[in-house]
Amino acid sequence: MREIDVKIIEEKIAGMCIEANHFLDDDLKDCMASHLAAETSPIAREMLESIQKNIEIAEEGVFPLCQDTGMACVFLEVGQDVHLIGGSIEDAVNEGVRRGYGDGYLRKSIVRDPLDRVNTGDNTPAYIHYEIVPGDKVKITVAPKGFGSENMSRIKMFPPAAGAEGVKDFVVETASIAGANPCPPIVVGVGIGGTFDKAALMAKKALLKPLNKPNESEFYSEMESEILERINKLGIGPQGFGGRTTALAVNIITAPTHIAGLPVAVNVNCHVSRHKTAVI
Numbered sequence: 001m002r003e004i005d006v007k008i009i010e011e012k013i014a015g016m017c018i019e020a021n022h023f024l025d026d027d028l029k030d031c032m033a034s035h036l037a038a039e040t041s042p043i044a045r046e047m048l049e050s051i052q053k054n055i056e057i058a059e060e061g062v063f064p065l066c067q068d069t070g071m072a073c074v075f076l077e078v079g080q081d082v083h084l085i086g087g088s089i090e091d092a093v094n095e096g097v098r099r100g101y102g103d104g105y106l107r108k109s110i111v112r113d114p115l116d117r118v119n120t121g122d123n124t125p126a127y128i129h130y131e132i133v134p135g136d137k138v139k140i141t142v143a144p145k146g147f148g149s150e151n152m153s154r155i156k157m158f159p160p161a162a163g164a165e166g167v168k169d170f171v172v173e174t175a176s177i178a179g180a181n182p183c184p185p186i187v188v189g190v191g192i193g194g195t196f197d198k199a200a201l202m203a204k205k206a207l208l209k210p211l212n213k214p215n216e217s218e219f220y221s222e223m224e225s226e227i228l229e230r231i232n233k234l235g236i237g238p239q240g241f242g243g244r245t246t247a248l249a250v251n252i253i254t255a256p257t258h259i260a261g262l263p264v265a266v267n268v269n270c271h272v273s274r275h276k277t278a279v280i
Contacts, residue, residue, distance in 0.1 A: 002136040003083045004280060006092035009076075009138065012278050013093055016142040017072060017100025020276040021064040024055055027212045028187075028248070028273055035185065035245045044243025048185075051238065051271055065272045066183075069106040070144030072097040072126040073204070079135035090128060098122040109147075129201065141208060143275035149182035149268045155200055158262040167192060167264050168227055174266040175231045175247060180240020183270040185248045187211065188231070191265040194255035203267035206251040208275050215252060224250045238271075248273075 029052075036048040058065040074093050078084070086092075101108060101123040108123040133139075154174045158166055171190055178186070189209075191202025215221035228250045237243030248271060257263060 001081055001083050002079075003085050004138060005086040006084055006089050007086050008280060009084075009089065009140065010092040010096040010099070012140060012280060013074065013096025013142060014099040014103065016140065016276045016278060017097055017106065017144065018104035020142050020144050020274045021066075021069050021104065021106055022058045022061055023276075024065065024272070024274065025210075027210045028271075029055065031211045031248045032185075032271065035248060039243055039245050041237060041241075041243035043241045044237045044245055047238035047241055047243075048245060064104075064106060065274065066146060066270070067107060068109065068146040068148060069101070069123075070146045070274065071110060071150075072101075072123060073129075073143040073145050074126050075129045075131070075139075075141040075143070075205070075208070077131045077133045077139035079137045080132055081134075081136040082138055084138075093126055093128055094124040097126045098124050138280045139277065140280065141275055141277045143204075143208060145204075146270060146272065149178075149186065149270045152178035152182045152268040153203070153266055155196065155203075155263070155265040157196065158264055160260070160262050162262055164223065167262070168223065168230070170264055171227050171250070171266050172230045172234070174268065175236075176234055178268055179236055182268045183239060183272075184236055185238055185245045185271050187248050187269040187271070187273040188227070188250045189267040189269065190227075190250065190252045191267070192252060192254045192263070193257035194263060195257070196263055198255055199263035199265035200267070202253040202255060203265035206253045207267055207269050207273060208277075209251040209253075211249040211251070211273075217254075220252045220254065224252055 189206030191199040
């Protein structure tokens, strides 16, 4: 049994909140460069170049990637041989978020109740997902999620007869309805199977997958490629100005489901697909 003080997790999350809002992973930047090289529309190329310039400015550490610094989505994979000590893990996560958003001068965007709309003033509480895994380590992923893109996400409970074509049509339709609202080019996470709630969680987790790594399943890898091609043929383009680059990537995660159902969730992210991971 390995003991880990939750204060260590708090410290790590505080730094990750700031880092995630200033630095994008190389896979996303490489994907952006690849789409820029293939883009033929002059205004779309100009928009993609402006996005790249914005990324460079954010990396200087003064200005965040976007004014919407997001709701802090924190994923914790806790090894079953870990004993967390020093207090509540939930309190530690929220204190880390509170400190990170305060020290980083990041916008506080969370309201205490969905209807009375009073801002909590410190970007807490965070959305926390816990998973127990083998081992004696804790894996932390912090993913600040902006709501311009979150608001464009959808879920649908299909009958099994809808099949693969129904799933693909739904994902493409979601991107079409979203239009310019989620600040394209977008990253599209898709969850297929499970239950209503499981599908949504898988769709969000799909946004954390590397953009340069094909799906392990050849069937779903081909589906991802087809959906991406169809979305980019919509002509929405970067920031809605037209062109061939409406989406950068489509990632799919699946799970077993009931014989009577086919849940499908689509979680949309803007080109600022922010997330940082650390292992303690």
